Amino acid sequence: MKPIAHAIAGATAMLIIAGFWTSTLVSELFLGHAAVAAVKHAIVDGLFLLVPFMAAAGGSGFALGKTRKGWLLDRKKKRMAIIGANGLLVMIPAAIFLNGNAAAGEFDAAFYAVQIVELIVGVVQLILMGMNFHDGIKLAGRLRPRAN
Numbered sequence: 001m002k003p004i005a006h007a008i009a010g011a012t013a014m015l016i017i018a019g020f021w022t023s024t025l026v027s028e029l030f031l032g033h034a035a036v037a038a039v040k041h042a043i044v045d046g047l048f049l050l051v052p053f054m055a056a057a058g059g060s061g062f063a064l065g066k067t068r069k070g071w072l073l074d075r076k077k078k079r080m081a082i083i084g085a086n087g088l089l090v091m092i093p094a095a096i097f098l099n100g101n102a103a104a105g106e107f108d109a110a111f112y113a114v115q116i117v118e119l120i121v122g123v124v125q126l127i128l129m130g131m132n133f134h135d136g137i138k139l140a141g142r143l144r145p146r147a148n
């Protein structure tokens, strides 16, 4: 895959996560339970979009990195491992749990505890992906290293 396709896949995955995060916060803070349940349902549907983009970003990144070495690449690989683990072990199970509980009208302490964890880990994901974006631009030689 060409670097531009890799960058678009990564950026799209970031936008999808930012959309999940914002719609969750807006519905929780300003809207009622029905809207929260609708958002939770849409997020589970949206996973079918997010997961392929994320896999494409990671897969193409590792493919692009095959012929290269260096600390920038090592950092990106380590971050991607954390992003993947967070996604599979926290974000996807949380989205499914929250959707199930919201659909059943169970907005209890467990719901809000998981909701807070999901929001926090969502920010972590966005930060890690943003760092990979930044290092990607450096790897592509589009950012000059600082003079000092």
Ligand code: HEM
Pocket: 003, 004, 006, 007, 010, 011, 013, 057, 058, 060, 061, 062, 063, 064, 065, 068, 073, 076, 077, 080, 129, 130, 132, 133, 134, 135, 136, 137, 139, 140, 141, 142
């Ligand atoms: C969500 C995760 C990721 C995002 C958002 C991301 C983003 C980017 C961006 C924006 C570029 C610059 C492309 C350009 O300007 O042409 C790039 C380049 C690159 N990325 Fe990633 N990346 C991610 C994951 C990875 C991973 C896991 C690896 C490999 C281990 C990787 C390896 C590379 C390489 C080698 C380049 C340079 C390509 C070249 O110009 O030859 N990326 N990435």
